[in-house]
Amino acid sequence: MSVMPPTKEAETGLAPAATATTWAAAWTTSMQRPSASFAPNWSEEGFASQTVRQVVRVTVGGDAVRIRLSNAYGTGPLTITGATIAACTGGAAVQQDTLQHLTVGGKRAFTIAAGAELASDPVPFRVVPLDKVTITFYTAEPTGPATFHAQALATSYRTEGDHRDDTDGTAFAETSQSWYHLSGLDVTGGPARLPGVVLFGDSLTEGVGSTLDADRRYPDVLAERLASAGRPRAVLNQGIGGNRVTVDSAWHGDSAVSRFRRDVLGQPGAGTAVILLGINDIGISEVAQASPFPTFAPYTEVSADEVIAGLRGMIQQARTAGLRVVGATVMPAGPSAFSTPRSEAKRAAVNIWIRTSGEYDAIIDFDRAVGSPEDPFRLDPAFDSGDHLHLNDAGYRAMADAIDLADLG
Structure with a gap:
């Protein structure tokens, strides 16, 4: 056995x-x-x-x-x-x-x-x-x-x-x-295949807001794009709703830094990791101050520097294991309870680091791909599921379409 x-x-x-x-x-x-x-x-x-x-x-x-x-x-x-x-x-x-x-x-x-x-x-x-x-x-x-x-x-x-x-x-x-x-x-067996891509994140990777049983999460659409391009490869959805970079939660999973080894490095055949995380670390302490919601406990205050340190640690783990690492910018969440002047300052700091640090092998700018052209603190209304935090089917398609397939390695 x-x-x-x-x-x-x-x-x-x-x-x-x-x-x-x-x-x-x-x-x-x-x-x-x-x-x-x-x-x-x-x-x-x-x-x-x-x-x-x-x-x-x-x-x-x-x-x-x-x-x-x-x-x-x-x-x-x-x-x-x-x-x-x-x-x-x-x-x-x-x-x-x-x-x-x-x-x-x-x-x-x-x-x-x-x-x-x-x-x-x-x-x-x-x-x-x-x-x-x-x-x-x-x-x-x-x-x-x-x-x-x-x-x-x-x-x-x-x-x-x-x-x-x-x-x-x-x-x-x-x-x-x-x-x-x-x-x-x-x-196993069958035609030779490219190394798999692990999409690692929270509810935005998980696909909350998309249509039930319709396979319209952004990982699903990315897999369809790759298949249509004649380059099928494994696209593995390792998102957990509410997941945080640094904080363990009874409802929202072990922290990303602690589950990265199991959920990314433990996937046979994987060659690339795409990391989209940070909005929950940034936003949950704001929700706690406005109106505490029991499922979000613990309400740990997390700084932008702590989010960045967690992302850096995952990059190091992936590189040690020989994986390519792609970073994704954190998307806007206004006017939800996650969005306040303080949380927006943290989100901006994390996104500046993602775009400019040079620590990732490639960058996907989801913030710009699905954000409102008129308001940088909100999702494009055409992509908003209604809660101002999660996307609808069109929004998840826009995420998948924003990925340059060459950046996946």
């Missing part, structure tokens, strides 16, 4: 049983500790005698796949009674002749230790860029609270009993907009 702690996975990107195979991450998400989070979800209760079905879209192809499951924030061992993979045909339905059972060490049932991540055995399963794949797992025994990703912007499904082999999806009447335990899908 290929079980290991996340720190080891971050060093190699491979489970011990698979070191002879070259894997590339084709889809990923960042794991979070169980919480009530932004919307009702199943993380705190976990699962018992239930089947969970989740749909993901891969960004590169291959001839064989494996999945990665995480119990990073589990309080005890997680036993998966069985899991399957299949091509998605819409909603919870799958294509019958593609459905296969997944194993670990040749066994359908397996256990993941608390704090660990596990990679399944490879299965022959051909995928091409932008294919949708369905992963289903059944747990006969109570799992305890579930490691998850809160804001998937995609529908996951649940039902009572063992429905791993169901193909029409009708049993899956319960839905959630989070991903549970599933942290990655890797591919």
